[in-house]
Amino acid sequence: MKFINSILIPFIYIFLHTPVCAQVKGIGIPSIKNYKRSDYRGGTQNWSIDQDKNGNMYFANNNGLIQFDGTSWHKYSLPSQNEIRSLKIDSSGKIFVGGNNEFGYFQNDTKGILKYHSLSDMIDKKDKQNINLIWRIHLFNGEVIFQSFTKVFFLKNNKLRFINAPSKFQFSFLVNNRLYFQDKSLGILEYKNKKLKQIQGTTFFNDKEIWSVFPLPNNKMLLATLEKGLFISDNTTVKPWETEANAFIKKNTSLGGSMIKGKFIVLNSVLDGVIVCDLNGKIIQHLNRQKGLQNNTILTSFIDNKDNIWLGLDNGITFVNENSPFSYFDYSYNIGTVYASTVFNGNLYVATNQGLFYHSWNTPFKDSPFTRVEGTISQAWNIQVINNVLICASNSGALVIDHNKVSKKLDSRGYFGFKTIPNHEGYIIGESYNGFSIFKKSADGFEYSHQVAGFDETTNTFSIELDQDYLWLKKDPFLYQMKLSGDLKKFDYIKKHKNISGAYTGIGSLQNINNIVYFQTKNHFFRFSREQGTFFEDKKITALFNGIPAITTLIEDSQGNLWYAHNESLGVLTKNQNGTFTKKQAPFSNLSGNLVNNYISVNTIDPENIFIGQTDGLTHYDSKFPNSFITKPKVFIESFTFPGDTILTGNIPENHQIYTVPYSSNHVKFTFSSPTYENQENVTYSYKLEPFEENWRAWSTLSIKEYTNLREGTYAMKLKAKNSYGVESNISEITFTVSPPWYRHFLAYLVYFILLITAIYIISNRIKLKIRKNRYYETIEQRRLYLEKESKIRHEQHELEKEIEKLKNDKLQIKILAKDKELVNNSLQVVKKNKILNGIIYKLKDIDTNILDDSTKFEFNKLHKSIVKEVNTDKSWKDLEKHIKNVHFEFLKRLKEKYPTISPRELDLSTYLLMNMSTKEIAEIMNISTGGVELARYRLRKKLGLNKKENLIGFLMSI
Missing domain, CATH: 2.130.10.10 (YVTN repeat-like/Quinoprotein amine dehydrogenase)
Known part of the structure; x- marks a missing residue:
């Protein structure tokens, strides 16, 4: 048929000329791991499977996009909460998905969380209603191609265009870098030069729904249809593939399949699980519910990067560890x-x-x-x-x-x-x-x-x-x-x-x-x-x-x-x-x-x-069995969580960011993952948090670790994994910094430093000021003390001088008193002398001068005149009285001020008493009798207000 010449001639025999390490054992059952709906918390049906470059698995599920990293399951939904029927991951990590009247892509944000970006919003609302289900997605010649039953959309450089189906598309196939579409009326169409070109003679398949196309050796192709079985075509003819595999598919209906390194074909069935056959159609393995699958309806199959099989079931997901030297009879x-x-x-x-x-x-x-x-x-x-x-x-x-x-x-x-x-x-x-x-x-x-x-x-x-x-x-x-x-x-x-x-x-x-x-x-x-x-x-x-x-x-x-x-x-x-x-x-x-x-x-x-x-x-x-099944595992710090935030670090490629954790959130949690799916339960982890821990922790299957009450500083969480074969991974690392509390923050320390400097400056100035004040006050105090001392010295000197003066005065007074005494005594002697002379005069008066001769009389008169002259010219008493008043002027003044009624005669008596003169001497000076002196003393005591017991002379001396 012309279809054969058109579609098979350009196929490259890449699978035949490439060394193949994949191997499927024909004896026993490979290890099977079933994941139930309760495990991945999604819908029952899984329609498409793909794997990113980190090894994480993705499933197009009735409830959205399911991600599995070997440890944890994550679900991401479309805004409309619709099912996802197709997915494809490009080299940049974008996950393109298609659903009912909706298609777009998921991409990681800065925190590693997958966010959905709709591409169908770029289409007019009228056209968007007629998109229908997106069944297949292809990456072809720099374009992302979304195929539904009614349209095919082409995305390139963020621009979207579409081509309507001539009548109705079935499915599309990317085979050896050529893209084909099956149309219910025109047969097989090839997409070339941005157009769909009909391949003549392909209407043979109009009544057959092709689910998969596989290249075979010798320019042959194997086409798997839904209900009509398997067909093999060469350059001229198309005929049923009369093999064990075809008999199985015709009996159980095919939902497509996949190829293992071009050496084995995996065929999905609706009724009896999945078979793996060689390129001659001989069934090598048959896996169904009896052999360990949880469901017999296989909606899709996928060969991962280790040549193991993933099956999307009508109810659940199954992993088949095909690339292993072990198989089992259970x-x-x-x-x-x-x-x-x-x-x-x-x-x-x-x-x-x-x-x-x-x-x-x-x-x-x-x-x-x-x-x-x-x-x-x-x-x-x-x-x-x-x-x-x-x-x-x-x-x-x-x-x-x-x-x-x-x-x-x-x-x-x-x-x-x-x-x-x-x-x-x-x-x-x-x-x-x-x-x-x-x-x-x-x-x-x-x-x-x-x-x-x-x-x-x-x-x-x-x-x-x-x-x-x-x-x-x-x-x-x-x-x-x-x-x-x-x-x-x-x-x-x-x-x-x-x-x-x-x-x-x-x-x-x-x-x-x-x-x-x-x-x-x-x-x-x-x-x-x-x-x-x-x-x-x-x-x-x-x-x-x-x-x-x-x-x-x-x-x-x-x-x-x-x-x-x-x-x-x-x-x-x-x-x-x-x-x-x-x-x-x-x-x-x-x-x-x-x-x-x-x-x-x-x-x-x-x-x-x-x-x-x-x-x-x-x-x-x-x-x-080839040792290729033992490979070095990968390991990721899947998530980094602290109160208030979660970062899915495992989704971020080449993550070199240093994360900052507030001190109030210094309770951090890490989860680990290793996209190692064979014998996953035997994968172990070892880790250490530097510089908090010096040594690696013992190997453990636990994939979670928490640290609490971390002090501020920069930490590096290091992680490694070991698979079931004892092979260790490279070290995965994430760096984060715990901020100090505000009172230990750098800015706080800067403020503390500034405050310290300011305090030091202020205290220094205050100390300097205080020192200056102290020095000033010390100077003042020293001056005061000096002045006090000087004053005291002066006072003492003055007192000394006063004392000296007093002593001098006392001495002088004593001298004066002695002089006064002497003067008084002299005066008394003079008085006595005058008294004697007056007595002589009186006696001379009694002498009769007439009896005397003239010369004697002359001499007598001369003597008489001389004595009278002596007595008359002697002013000693008046001088004494004057002298006494001058010497005791202050005393007399105080006495007069204190006792104004005192008489001059009593002042004289007080002076004589002060001079410690005897009663006889006072009587002689005052020319009174001793009895008169006593009487005068009595009157003076009375005027001074003294009683009998008080000493008059002592009282006068106190004045």
């Missing part, structure tokens, strides 16, 4: 807890807690479950091939299996397993619930022989050294060393060992490596020397386990690999061709916790088919 295959497995005569046999089951080894495992071996309904502990006989050790006894049924019961007692006996060909020993039994090979197979006497304890672990006659049995806390008798009927020798080394206590495990029995304690391996009767360490084997945690079980498989168990985890030392070993532990971390403790089962058929028993089924491991 309850859907009728398998419970697995204790052992083996392949025999083209069948895989599995010993479980529900009996022995088998499945054809040469037939694909796809949908057919395991079948119970007839006659095994009790617990089966082991299944072994010994001398080409299949023997099952079970709770029902020792059973021989032939043609998938129990052909013979060797013994009805319960058994744990069987071993061949060295140097006794045709004999095996069985470990029963109460000791050991011997079985002998006959023409009809093995037959029960007898019970070995001497040991009847229950055990389930033993090994025999092939080149000696010892049976070594480990039964905690002892190691039993037992020697069988020659006829195998009893134990001739039994010895118990509690330790195998003086340096290490206890016995860790007992194992057979390269046909030699080894005894292990704390990863040190010992052998027994029969010659010396002691245990010695094998340094070579011990060296293999350096750096490995203390093991509890060690198994050598058919390839010489050493499988070890520790802490319910599994690891392997793979044997190389040169005899060395390579440690491989990380891939098996996903099995941790699911291994059957004390019953570790590893069955290596070949490097690509290794079966491991688990508590919930059987695990298939392909050691040749």
